Amino acid sequence: xxxxxxxxFTPGWTFENGPRTLTAEEIVAFAREWDPQHFHTDPExxxxxxxxxxxxxxxxxxxxxxxxxxxxxxxxxxxxxxPGIDELRFLKPVYPGNxxxxxxxxxxxxxxxxxxxxGTVTFRWEVINQNGEVVLxxxxxxxxLRRPAA
Amino acid sequence: MTRAKKLYFEDFVPGLVRELDGPxxxxxxxxxxxxxxxxxxxxxxEVxxxxxxxxxxxxxxxxxxxxxxxLICDAYLVEAVxxxxxxxxxxxxxxxxxxxxxxxxxxxxxxxxxxxSKPDRGTVLHRWEVFNQHGExxxxxxxYGMFARRxx
Numbered sequence: 001x002x003x004x005x006x007x008x009f010t011p012g013w014t015f016e017n018g019p020r021t022l023t024a025e026e027i028v029a030f031a032r033e034w035d036p037q038h039f040h041t042d043p044e045x046x047x048x049x050x051x052x053x054x055x056x057x058x059x060x061x062x063x064x065x066x067x068x069x070x071x072x073x074x075x076x077x078x079x080x081x082x083p084g085i086d087e088l089r090f091l092k093p094v095y096p097g098n099x100x101x102x103x104x105x106x107x108x109x110x111x112x113x114x115x116x117x118x119g120t121v122t123f124r125w126e127v128i129n130q131n132g133e134v135v136l137x138x139x140x141x142x143x144x145l146r147r148p149a150a
Numbered sequence: 151m152t153r154a155k156k157l158y159f160e161d162f163v164p165g166l167v168r169e170l171d172g173p174x175x176x177x178x179x180x181x182x183x184x185x186x187x188x189x190x191x192x193x194x195x196e197v198x199x200x201x202x203x204x205x206x207x208x209x210x211x212x213x214x215x216x217x218x219x220x221l222i223c224d225a226y227l228v229e230a231v232x233x234x235x236x237x238x239x240x241x242x243x244x245x246x247x248x249x250x251x252x253x254x255x256x257x258x259x260x261x262x263x264x265x266x267s268k269p270d271r272g273t274v275l276h277r278w279e280v281f282n283q284h285g286e287x288x289x290x291x292x293x294y295g296m297f298a299r300r301x302x
Contacts, residue, residue: 034216036223037232050233058235059212059219063187066212070189079190080203082211082243089237 018101068102172253
């Protein structure tokens with residue numbers, strides 16, 4: 001059931017949810033499948049790395065953001081996909097047990113000039129740790145259908 | 151203990167291009183990935199996806215990114231002396247990826263700059279492009295990686 005349409009995402013709109021915590025086992029399992037660098041898969045060798053211990057793949061942190069977004073509001077929207085992401089930054093390492101919060105802020109909303117039934121919303125998506133530090137930041141665009149006329 | 155030959159900053163020469171064969175995605179793999187990380191209906195529900203703008207089930211864009219990362223790891227990253235990545239720019243999902251699509255990755259070194267403040271490392275800018283079996287570009291992105299310089 002769609003509750004939120006293109007018109008609901010106006011600049012300044014924000015949403016925050018979480019926390020989601022990654023265990024060492026989850027970090028290693030994700031990395032073995034998608035990003036098997038030793039500081040993501042091997043706690044022993046990770047200790048000798050510049051990070052000083054096991055850290056999550058940045059893509060896992062991005063996946064946490066995506067899942068929190070889905071659970072928080074996206075599945076109740078008229079979203080029909082994303083053309084892409086800009087300025088994805090891995091700002092701080094994510095260690096096992098760090099409680100991660102997700103924050104979404106609307107930067108811009110533009111109705112489509114060619115397709116009258118939709119518009120593009122530009123968001124800043126951030127993942128924040130227990131110290132209030134932004135560990136991952138990205139600018140994402142998504143397409144939403146416009147609210148049908150009553 | 152012996153390890154495979156290590157790759158250093160100096161091995162990433164601008165203009166270097168490599169192409170790699172990727173996996174063929176199954177319906178189950180698409181649904182499984184999306185069920186965990188991106189459960190939008192057009193990624194997890196084959197029936198409902200028919201009425202979506204995509205006309206059928208499509209892979210989460212994050213899955214295409216994750217597959218790219220795995221191919222990069224297998225191609226060179228796990229053999230490189232890497233200090234991690236500050237980030238990625240211009241991720242673009244240019245076409246849907248559907249069950250049965252066979253992916254291919256093309257990697258191009260765009261830039262390699264020694265660090266000014268840390269003489270033991272440098273930053274490499276790569277462009278990664280993913281194509282389907284029809285040669286159509288389905289995703290591209292540009293990513294920075296920091297690598298140790300070869301010890302003299």
